[in-house]
Amino acid sequence: MYIKLCTPSEITQWARYIWNRLSVPKHRFSLWLALLDRHKTKYRLHQYGISTDNLCAICGSAPETSAHLFFECSYSLDCLAAVTDWLGLSCTRKNFLQILNWTRRYCKSAFKRKIIFAAVAGLVYAIWRPRNTLVWEGAVPAVATVIQTLKYSVKQRAIQLCQDRINELDKSWLFAL
Template identity: 25%
Template sequence: MLKLKPELHKMMRCNVGDERSVSFWFDWWTDLGPLISVFGNRGTRDLRIPLDASVCVAAPNGLWTLPPARSDEAETLQVVLSTMQPPSPVRGQDSFLWRSGACSFLPKFSSKATWNIIREPSPLVSWNKMVWFKEEIPRYSFVSWMALLSRLPTRDRLISWGLLVPPVCPLCSLDSETHDHLFFTCTFSTAIWSHFAGWMFPTPPLAFASVADIMNLPRITSRSGAGTVLKLLLQAIVYSIWRERNHRIFRDSSSTVAAIAKVVDRSMRDRLLSLPPPPPDGTVSLLQLYFSTPVSSRLSFI
């Protein structure tokens, strides 16, 4: 019989069938939990059931057959078994269930449910939907998430770790590289943001906090799908700025502001084109919504 680690017992239950594959001692097949944890090492002697026995050993003739109770634990077990049907071939094979909630178990394993159970939940941050949403591009979301947390290895962080690197920003060479400078106050980054200024955001944002404020503008909240297009655009710009920064450092190559803007525009069109079309009720698609912005038509001629 397979002996599961104690933490796995909390995640699994056994659905009683013929009980030929369920361990009498180590699987969780009664409300008492794994019986080895109830009886300890003396359990095999008290119940006269070997340590490697399956549950069907306790019901050889279709009835629960245990020796007279000689302890409180054995008496409790007999009471519990009196409420359970003995194993039988007509009930089919045993099955194992995975925890799907606080008090529910399902025959299918869910990584999401398991993660929600074993993790320590924390309050949702205000910007969670700005980073994680259904239409996201995973690598864009990851870089945006790291940028929001100020966890990207910018030069100010590398210097704080004791590394000998030049502090100057590789995009503008005018100031020290920090998260706020790299993505918002750098003249190169500001020029990229300015390319996309329009009905979505009137002026380039000054920090990630102002990006979150843009999401709450009436022109965004009042139009269906505008929030999704804006979130994709914000992440595409942040990702492209970070990518250009790395190219300049590690590949010794650089692109112009116009070239970066064209890359952002192309990635937006490709992603929005890959999304399912809207229902035939007159709803404007996200791609059409993006095309309705003045900047998208302007960029197509760069």
Template identity: 35%
Template sequence: MFEDQWRQTNCDYTVKVGYNWIVDDGIDVTWYPWIKNRLLLPKHNFFICLVAHNRLLSQDRLVRMQIATCNRCLLCDDGEENIDHLFFQCSYSQQCVRLIEDWLQICLPLQGIIDWWLHLRERSLLKKQVVATAIAQLMYLIWHARNRCRLEYVLPSPASLFKQVKETLLINLRGRKLVIGANATREWINCVCPNCI
């Protein structure tokens, strides 16, 4: 069947042409540029993909799989733990996000990961990458805090998560050559991440 369809294209076969013919135009994924961010660590990239595809084993999924019996949020004990609640509605997560917002001088919508990425589209590339990296790191650390709470009954403070995000991001920025365009971006980077440029 594929051979007959390929013959109708009248193209010389190469792996690249064959792959593009099978894949076609693909699916437009609005959050793809976020994971293409060169400041993100690979583990954060992978984690954002899991979140975007709703593949984390949150309490609601564990209950559906009959692995857990209670689907209450482990971080705030107020509401059903699912991805939207865990990262965007949970009072613990909101405290963490407020600390990031104050530090990076931004305001993020509390609606979902796709909304966060779309909100970042209006910023300079470097600013977008820095904010997206901070958000991805924070989400990763919130997930780890949730797992610690579930397994060790220990919940780190939002301030300790914020401190980890800030330290990791500053180390990451200092280790790279930054391309800074506008003066406004330069001033913002100097304010947020001193000694990075």
């Protein structure tokens, strides 16, 4: 038992995406749950016999799995398109892990990479929260409202934590967002 406890565990590929200092802690937690497929979606609750149906709360056209809710649903695709336009990304990936891997490979600036990681984490939270609002209160906010809140939180977190530590090019890019 001692040897099993002492052996190092596998390092996950996505750990660097989640534990990014520029991400808001509640965004990190939501992304972590999404990567582990542990959100309490209707599909999972239906498997346990808790929910009466397993259809997506937002679009109602497919089972509400994490894969569907995050970037297959029409609402989340609209949110993703707004965030990629905001950040100036040309990534056409439709899965948050693929987006994070693409960013790690092709984004040259470490600061921009961290901002994109923080934005994707925030986007996962920003999609999960309106889904819960719809389930519990019966209303879903507009995509523009959700994205405006996301932009503000990501940008303010970055400005607050590292305004003095970034170069002028990255600083001008951040303030232009």
